Amino acid sequence: MSHQPMFEISSTPIDIAALSSELHRGRAGACVTFEGWVRDSNEGRPVTALEYEAYIPLAEKEGLRIVSEAMEKYPVLAVVCTHRTGVLAVGDLAVWIGVISQHRSAAFDACRYVIDEAKARLPIWKRERYADGSSEWINCATRGGSASAKP
Amino acid sequence: MTEKTVHIRYYAILREQRGIEAERLVTRAATPAELYEELRVRHGFTLAGDRVRAALNDEFTGPGTELREGDRIVFIPPIAGG
Numbered sequence: 001m002s003h004q005p006m007f008e009i010s011s012t013p014i015d016i017a018a019l020s021s022e023l024h025r026g027r028a029g030a031c032v033t034f035e036g037w038v039r040d041s042n043e044g045r046p047v048t049a050l051e052y053e054a055y056i057p058l059a060e061k062e063g064l065r066i067v068s069e070a071m072e073k074y075p076v077l078a079v080v081c082t083h084r085t086g087v088l089a090v091g092d093l094a095v096w097i098g099v100i101s102q103h104r105s106a107a108f109d110a111c112r113y114v115i116d117e118a119k120a121r122l123p124i125w126k127r128e129r130y131a132d133g134s135s136e137w138i139n140c141a142t143r144g145g146s147a148s149a150k151p
Numbered sequence: 152m153t154e155k156t157v158h159i160r161y162y163a164i165l166r167e168q169r170g171i172e173a174e175r176l177v178t179r180a181a182t183p184a185e186l187y188e189e190l191r192v193r194h195g196f197t198l199a200g201d202r203v204r205a206a207l208n209d210e211f212t213g214p215g216t217e218l219r220e221g222d223r224i225v226f227i228p229p230i231a232g233g
Contacts, residue, residue, distance in 0.1 A: 036233055052232070053163050055225055057209040059232075083232060095233055115233060123206070123225075124232030125163035137164040139229035140198060 005071050006080040007063035009054050009124075014082050014096045022080050028100035032107040034115050036095035038088045042138075046131040052085045052094065055123040059083070066117045074110040076101040081114055083124060154179055155220045157186070164228050165203075168196050183207070184214035187226055198228055 006022060023031060038050050067079045081097045088094055097114050101107040129135040160173045169190075180186035183205035190196065204227040205212050211227075218224070 053166075054232075055160075055162050055206070055227065058206050058211070058225070061209065062211075119233035121230075122232040123162070123227050123230055125228060126231040127163070137228070138231040140164045140231075 005064060005067035005078075007060065007067050008082045009056050009059055009063070009085055010082050011085050014084060014093050016093075016096060019080050019082060019096060019098055023078050023098050023100045025100075027102065028077050029102050030104035030107045031098065031100045032104070032111045033099075034095070034097040034111050035093055036115070038090050038092045038094055040090045042128055045128075047090065047128050048131055049090070049129040050088045050092075050094070051127040051129070051135075052083075052088065053125045053127070054083070054085045056085075059122050059124055062121050062123065063118065066114055066121065069117070070099070070110040070113045073113065074101070074106040075103075076106050076110045079110055079114060081118065083118065083122065085124070155218060155222075157218060157221070158223045159186075159190075160223070160225050162225065162228070164198065165196060165226055169194050178218075180218060182215050182218060183212060183224060183226070186218065186224065187214075190226075202229055203227060 041047055067081050070079045077100045079099050084094050097111050099107040099111045126138045127135050128138060154177050156175060156177050158175050161169045166172055178186055180189050184200055187200050187203055205214060206225040206227060208223050
């Protein structure tokens with residue numbers, strides 16, 4: 001039984017049960033999952049919703065490269081990752097990653113690798129909507145900041 | 152400096168500042184960096200060129216890559232996934 005690395009951009013709510021079913025049991029002794037949620041504040045400003053926009057053709061290629069790299073770098077059995085687009089409310093699931101391996105350490109490491117690389121490399125943008133009615137593209141302020149994503 | 156036709160697609164803050172999602176453009180720009188500067192001046196983009204990456208035909212590319220007739224180009228503002 002071999003697994004293909006899997007990465008998807010989804011404009012609809014992430015179906016965790018369906019993704020989990022890609023992580024076949026048996027040979028695996030460990031399963032590590034990561035969920036990225038929409039938080040209710042950012043740098044002290046109350047956030048009411050987030051809007052994710054993706055350059056889908058390149059985001060899908062780069063995402064697949066990231067999960068493939070994770071499978072090459074760490075002795076894991078399967079890696080799957082899905083990233084949302086569209087308008088998300090506070091508490092909604094924005095990213096889901098699942099990794100299975102024979103031993104736990106590789107699954108933790110690979111999961112961490114995927115979320116860190118995803119944040120640094122995927123061409124995806126986030127617009128935050130604030131309680132006062134204003135909104136802003138994150139990391140795109142005219143003054144200050146750098147071109148790279150925050151860790 | 153020959154003219155070429157390129158296809159530009161805009162995302163996020165650049166899409167909003169340009170007011171459209173995509174356009175076809177005849178340009179004398181030789182590279183993504185030159186093309187971005189042309190567009191930034193014309194449309195008042197707030198992001199400086201050194202904060203924007205480029206993709207050609209759905210792959211990342213450098214600012215100095217030679218543009219070719221019919222290229223599909225996307226300028227990538229600072230990303231914020233995850």
